[in-house]
Amino acid sequence: MSSPLFRLLIPILVGIGALLFWEAAVTLGDVPKFVLPAPSVIGAALLENFGSLMSALWVTLRITLLAFALAVGGGVALAILFSQSRLVEMALFPYAIILQVTPVVAIAPLILIWVGFDNVNLALLILAWIVAFFPILSNTTLGLRSVDHNLMDLFTLYGATRWQRLWSLQLPAALPYILGGMKISGGLALIGAVVAEFVAGSGSGTGLAWRIIEAGNRLQVPTMFAALLLLSLLGIAIFFALTLVEHLALRRWHESAVNRGS
């Protein structure tokens, strides 16, 4: 019943069933393709525009990955700073929250003005970074603080320096939290990159979001769906990549990744 193959097969069968139903309903119901294109039509649009969609995918992917990398670097670094000084944390944490709760759509025009209209790529990067940054910061801060108190005492007894305590105790102990934050943040970086492109427009290359707007303006609904499909696949790929990283990093010791069976 719950063999891995079965668990993989079930959602795939459901997906195929839904596609067949969709295809049949649209064909039999004579639904115009600018309202709801059949899966086969979407597939054809994907193949037809494959080259341009792939280059758009690459543009979006590049901004997503760069924003994600900067979010991880910046979030972990700031959290480490917070863990070393309560004063810095008290002073800065509220502003991190303000950055988080302000809708990125609302800041986009401002960012665009600041970086200049000939620097749209930078604006997109900043906006995606803002969205992706907070989960890393808050998770890492929590993780650095959640160290077993007895282990902290042990390090005190043996005269550990701040650096030793951070490197040999706090960071490894925070790793599950950091990786959890990265899983949230990876998806958010993609959402941020797409939303930013919707609002701020496209930079030197056209991203997937801009392709969707463009295709929408021309009522090329099958191309919109094709671009949408690629975005979903990208999101899924990011999620699985980060899940794999998490599994590899934690599988030997952390409760969340340890296989309880056998």
Add this chain to the structure above:
Amino acid sequence: MSTSPPAPDGPLLTLSGVGKAYNGAAPAVADVDLSIERGSFVSLVGPSGCGKSTLLRLIAGLLQPSHGSLDWEDGDRPDDLGFVFQDATLLPWASAFDNVYLPLKLKGVSRDEASGKVQEALARVGLGDVPDRLPRELSGGMRMRVSIARALVTEPPVLLMDEPFAALDEFTREKLDDDLLTLWRELGWTVIFVTHSVYESVYLSERILVMSTGSNGSAGPGQIADDIKIDAPYPRGLSFRQSPAYFDHCKAVSAALRDGDT
């Protein structure tokens, strides 16, 4: 039938009027006057909340006394006290070897240099053949052995133990009690052992300090109610555990506990 080496001169540690109160609450430890002889095995026995763990942490320097003073024979507190917590308190991501290596690592000893000592410490607690296992791959008793190996790898003059075997089953506990006594006699430590088990304290110790909570469990004075000598010779084994003298000592300690609590 040798006993532990007698104290050469003055006591190793003298506490004068030591007390500890947490933020306005009733004191956890109050006016403790006490001296500990070098090489002795001393137990602190009392019910939960009597302040015995607090007293141990004051001795370890993990807490500062609110008043009174602790005077060590050599002036300063030895900087390599061994401390064993109630839980094994191991780094979950590090192997048995690396957990035992930790105190030396924090002192700047390289892994290669430390290797011999670490292996020796593991062998002493009977874990010479599993240096690469992670804590989760060890049983509760084995984890506690790793913890003890970690405490003895720095060859500390004093070993402080905070209810170390309380979470283990009785069989494992008795085995560890015997192994601890063997190590103590071989290595000439001073051991201060906190426990809530009257039987364990009588079996292990030369001297038992009974602590009280004051009147019937209400937050109490945290003083030493009685100081009992157990003059049975070492090595102690099953014959001691089953001897009338053992039960007489247990009765005496139990009576002191009741007195201290009314």
